[in-house]
Amino acid sequence: MGSLDSNFPESSLPFSQFKPLDPEEFRKQAHQMVDFIADYYKNIETYPVLSQVEPGYLHSRIPNTAPYKPEPFDAILRDVQKDIIPGMTHWLSPNFFAYFPATVSTAAFLGEMLCTSFNSVGFNWLASPAATELEAIVMDWLANMLKLPKSFMFSGTGGGVIQGTTSEAILCTLVAARDRALARIGAENISKLVVYGSDQTHSTYAKACKLAGIIPCNIRSIPTTADTEFSLSPSLVRTEIEADVAAGLVPVYLCATVGTTSSAAVDPVAALAQVAEAYGVWLHVDSAYAGSACICPEFRQHLDGIERVDSLSLSPHKWFLTYLDCCCLWVKTPSLLVKALSTDPEYLKNKPSESDSVIDYKDWQIGTGRRFRALKIWLVLRSYGVANLQSHIRSDIRMAEMFEWFLKADARFEIVVPRRFALVCFRLNPRAGSEPGLIESLNRKLLECVNSTGRVYMTHTIVGGVYLLRFAVGATLTEDRHVVAAWKLIKKCADDLLKEG
């Protein structure tokens, strides 16, 4: 310690031997946790996929206040098993066919561990050069895999950033578009700005628009119909925009979707780009789910026209084997993003930032601090390679085709919207000409019957006024046998319901 601190008043010397990050204790307990998690994955099929607990179940099991003294790790792990696991809806269960699956992998888990371990708060380059540079590199890697034009790459004139979720990606690009417009018409005219999406656009879009101060009556939700498979009509968008311009409003942002949440509908990117360009509207493409499929040549067509859009987002935590949270956003004009989102407080000033030779990712996102998320994408891409990632996409789609094939072979079922990617939208409709309310009620019962078993979890939606069931294949552990078992269960529930009624 040297003589320096031997002069520091004795009464103030250490009174605590508390060492919350002792490397050897860390090693021991983390090994224990690895085994706990590996066992969880091994046994995950034995748990009900949809949690069967009642609201408030945890209150009676957990004390009302934090303990004053430490508790042993073993006791905590036992409580995870006893109190937490029964309350989980197991997203990683091979029997999870709800929403869109959140796919994962060993490589991504290792990436998360590494990201956590560094705990770098890489708001600017200097605060963690590797975090910034690896992110820029993997964003270019992914852009290459998707055959995006150079205008979205750092090696070209654009660039990419990892956000937490699509909501953030939309909010950030929307604010860039908004501020570009306000610079022209004056900030006090914010209530004149209008934004566009379809009635199939994710709910988070309208929320992002409201967050950004777009007044609710200026958020257009353009209707879609079955005859375009619920994709957004460019001519309707044009009509809306023209009406708004005529009314003295200022169109500013259009959100197209490649793979909507309800039915995986695909909006026509190129045709929408033509409309957006004509009116100087920022076009964003949300491909949170289906973007990943576009690394396969047979699906790349869904991004045709992408060179004409302003920004694109895709969430690897959905279909790219990457744990939450991870949403990739590419923009064509990073300077617009930075202009809207930069901050420059004295306490973060530093030479590399001032030299303008580095990226400071805090200026590409909502917050300041950020995790080193690029690591998990890097580990996934290197550990599996593009070849395996393409197989993974194709394998999920093949299983969805198998499920579709089962449905087609049973005349009581109908496929309501043509299958897209690995999502099958169907309903039970045993008697032609039945009253719509009766069919809906039958399918609500079917869903309830299936989900209450805990053996399969799927969800529903309504498109074009039709209540339908969604069967989304893609949980990492799902194999053919799970799809077959799910189909058997659905059939069994249908048999029982039809016998009853």
Added chain:
Amino acid sequence: MGSLDSNFPESSLPFSQFKPLDPEEFRKQAHQMVDFIADYYKNIETYPVLSQVEPGYLHSRIPNTAPYKPEPFDAILRDVQKDIIPGMTHWLSPNFFAYFPATVSTAAFLGEMLCTSFNSVGFNWLASPAATELEAIVMDWLANMLKLPKSFMFSGTGGGVIQGTTSEAILCTLVAARDRALARIGAENISKLVVYGSDQTHSTYAKACKLAGIIPCNIRSIPTTADTEFSLSPSLVRTEIEADVAAGLVPVYLCATVGTTSSAAVDPVAALAQVAEAYGVWLHVDSAYAGSACICPEFRQHLDGIERVDSLSLSPHKWFLTYLDCCCLWVKTPSLLVKALSTDPEYLKNKPSESDSVIDYKDWQIGTGRRFRALKIWLVLRSYGVANLQSHIRSDIRMAEMFEWFLKADARFEIVVPRRFALVCFRLNPRAGSEPGLIESLNRKLLECVNSTGRVYMTHTIVGGVYLLRFAVGATLTEDRHVVAAWKLIKKCADDLLKEG
């Protein structure tokens, strides 16, 4: 497999044996990663704390495109060691005294592992009941530890939520306040809304205001001065508000800070609440850093008056041994938050949500998906207990006092702002009456000298026009010997500089 799928066309049968989450491979590789990380923590002192790489260093080391075929895990780990670690600024190094430290612990790491492993996307209760219920419980636990009134607890009339960062907490509460005001005056009057903070408020505040559509000229940054130790003056706030009201504007939100980023200044909560109440302004308290200290009775006074504010945020990832990202937000009127942030798409509708007997946390935040962050706080609180957490805070403060004591014993140094918590703001000022520009230049050189060694990392700020150096104690692995060594290095650099000049 049964007979069902044996009829599925052969050509479509599995063509890939790719299994990205095999539990036994997971176990093996995750154990290997645990050892890698434990070794990293063990050796962390041997790395330069501030990365010494040049901008662009990584490009030459990494291929331009993702590999087509898989690469072995060992090769990737070697590259982490060889290419990533040299580019890290090691936030967890015991020699990290920059910004505010990001403290961590074994328990929080285990919590992160568990959170990752479940990968639950708990947007609503049903999607992961345990995730929602544990979050509500730990938020009440923390509220109790901070002696917050029942009006912020679920067991009372309020409630809490875990956000990623303070930026999100501010944006969400600001939008709740904004929409409350707009409901009264009409959404088209958004450009009349005014918000208030001080010139010491975190830079993310102005950014959140801009994101929310507050027009830039209505974001008030009220000056602070040395004689109030850079805390926000309630009478100045009142004067500003009165002037704005007189000008026909609508005051809507005030952000007070307990522990500012530059100098850990503390705004007077109770007195500001009095002003805010008088004008119907939403008062938020940002205690990202110093809030954690308020679990010690001797610091709780800084939250006096908290029963009169509308919301409070605190980031356990700063001083509460919890890895990024984790910001706790409490609100007195959750319904205002939910009103501003709720979405209700068909595909997420479910009985528990409709029964109104559960919390759907998607309506308390920006995005939809969310990680099970409560686990890490739960593990920290249980593994260490309140007693150890209090010791941890006091031990960091004691080390800061020691550093302060060294400074006071050396007449060449001056403490520019009284030490608050574990942050010491000082400068080298060897000759009374020196020209301010000269002192600043001397201290810039001192900082450069210290940081370029890679043995210590600290940062600077400017308050009240004075350039000063910030020495923030608190990295989890920091012990007395590191503070002593840092002081010796600072002194050595000062000696050399003064000899030169």
